[in-house]
Amino acid sequence: MNVTPPPPPIVNPSFILTLNNLFAVAQTKELETRNAITTSKTWTFEKTLGYGAYGLTMLLSDRDPLNLRPVRKVVLKRPLMPETGVDDFVREAEALRNLRGHAHIIQLINYTANVGDFRSRGGRLARAFRRVKAAFNNPPVNLFRALSYNHGGPAILSEYLENGSLVRVMERLFDRRDQLPNRILWSWYHCMVSACVALTYKKEGPEGGPLEREKPQANGEHYRLIHNDIAHRNMMVDQCEPMVRQHRLVPKLVMIDFGLARQAIPGDEIRSEQMNLTDINIMMLGLIIPRSAVVHAEDLRLARWNGMITQAACILNDDRLPYLDPDLQMLLAESFKCNDELEPYGRPSLEETFQRTRRGMRKPATSYSEALRILELDETVWMIMQNLIFDADDDDD
Numbered sequence: 383m384n385v386t387p388p389p390p391p392i393v394n395p396s397f398i399l400t401l402n403n404l405f406a407v408a409q410t411k412e413l414e415t416r417n418a419i420t421t422s423k424t425w426t427f428e429k430t431l432g433y434g435a436y437g438l439t440m441l442l443s444d445r446d447p448l449n450l451r452p453v454r455k456v457v458l459k460r461p462l463m464p465e466t467g468v469d470d471f472v473r474e475a476e477a478l479r480n481l482r483g484h485a486h487i488i489q490l491i492n493y494t495a496n497v498g499d500f501r502s503r504g505g506r507l508a509r510a511f512r513r514v515k516a517a518f519n520n521p522p523v524n525l526f527r528a529l530s531y532n533h534g535g536p537a538i539l540s541e542y543l544e545n546g547s548l549v550r551v552m553e554r555l556f557d558r559r560d561q562l563p564n565r566i567l568w569s570w571y572h573c574m575v576s577a578c579v580a581l582t583y584k585k586e587g588p589e590g591g592p593l594e595r596e597k598p599q600a601n602g603e604h605y606r607l608i609h610n611d612i613a614h615r616n617m618m619v620d621q622c623e624p625m626v627r628q629h630r631l632v633p634k635l636v637m638i639d640f641g642l643a644r645q646a647i648p649g650d651e652i653r654s655e656q657m658n659l660t661d662i663n664i665m666m667l668g669l670i671i672p673r674s675a676v677v678h679a680e681d682l683r684l685a686r687w688n689g690m691i692t693q694a695a696c697i698l699n700d701d702r703l704p705y706l707d708p709d710l711q712m713l714l715a716e717s718f719k720c721n722d723e724l725e726p727y728g729r730p731s732l733e734e735t736f737q738r739t740r741r742g743m744r745k746p747a748t749s750y751s752e753a754l755r756i757l758e759l760d761e762t763v764w765m766i767m768q769n770l771i772f773d774a775d776d777d778d779d
């Protein structure tokens with residue numbers, strides 16, 4: 383019998399992480415980082431937030447023995463193995479630097495391609511002096527320096543958002559057989575669409591600078607960034623903002639994890655916008671029906687509805703979703719519209735979705751029918767947010 387030999391591996395096999403050893407590698411990396419941070423005495427290792435095929439994401443806090451400043455928490459992301467994923471880190475850092483200053487994007491604090499560059503030549507005295515200085519002012523480079531003694535490779539530092547991701551919200555909705563009022567759905571839809579608008583132009587703001595809400599740009603260079611990993615786990619819940627009308631009751635959402643982000647080629651501006659937007663629209667279906675298994679475009683079912691063919695069948699049954707705002711239902715139905723060949727057709731653009739979600743977000747409780755109004759009142763929205771996010775136990779973290 384003629385047996386064809388297997389093709390040679392494209393990647394050096396020593397760099398391939400199987401699921402079996404991924405956990406062990408992540409644990410070792412965590413221990414290394416924990417030791418380096420503990421030795422430095424200027425930062426504290428709090429916990430590991432997560433790890434994927436390439437990176438380990440950890441929460442650290444600024445150690446302030448004199449209690450001179452508010453404790454600052456930061457997120458540190460490092461590659462699991464120095465040989466792999468470094469390109470993803472460089473791309474992620476570059477995207478975060480370009481997008482810094484956009485209100486719905488996680489804010490980069492600092493980045494280095496190689497923590498080894500921070501290895502200081504000073505002796506014990508210099509180190510002791512730095513430690514004393516750190517009690518007054520502990521800049522993020524101290525962290526890179528702490529990591530530099532035993533390691534090289536890239537590190538990304540970003541702000542920490544303590545309210546978890548939309549996965550947490552979805553799980554709680556599922557457990558409690560609850561549903562989100564339309565005003566929360568509109569508000570979060572608009573946040574996520576704003577994050578997609580952010581991906582169309584660079585902001586390049588300074589570290590710690592003011593954040594600006596995104597606006598579709600009529601002119602200027604298009605950034606054409608495709609996130610490639612838009613999912614509930616990569617949309618974080620921020621704080622409420624008492625001075626911003628739309629986030630007084632409903633906290634802002636912020637997009638994270640740009641490790642897979644790529645810039646589309648010139649000419650592909652609209653395609654890049656539509657790719658990000660489709661992922662957001664799929665996330666919206668999940669927020670409306672947390673029990674639905676819709677997580678990928680392939681899971682969408684087709685329906686004929688109001689003279690169109692749409693893939694949004696799961697939200698068109700009015701008996702199952704009597705509370706859903708017809709305007710929101712219509713926007714999502716149109717966002718999954720297909721032609722007779724079942725290809726995407728006539729879907730609202732990013733700019734149109736931005737304008738329609740903004741109008742939706744601004745609807746007061748009184749604009750809903752009397753039967754629904756109780757769900758949409760400020761008091762109900764506030765109570766649901768407390769319940770799902772701010773007062774929720776941390777047992778499922």
Ligand SMILES: Nc1ncnc2c1ncn2[C@@H]1O[C@H](COP(=O)(O)OP(=O)(O)OP(=O)(O)O)[C@@H](O)[C@H]1O
Nearest residue numbers: 431432433434437439457541542543615638639641
């Ligand atoms: N800035 C942040 N604030 C709070 N939590 C964060 C932050 N960044 C990441 N996390 C948490 O850490 C987890 C992993 O982070 P991240 O998505 O950046 O890494 P990843 O290795 O690409 O993971 P994945 O492949 O699961 O997306 C996230 O799902 C989130 O829960």
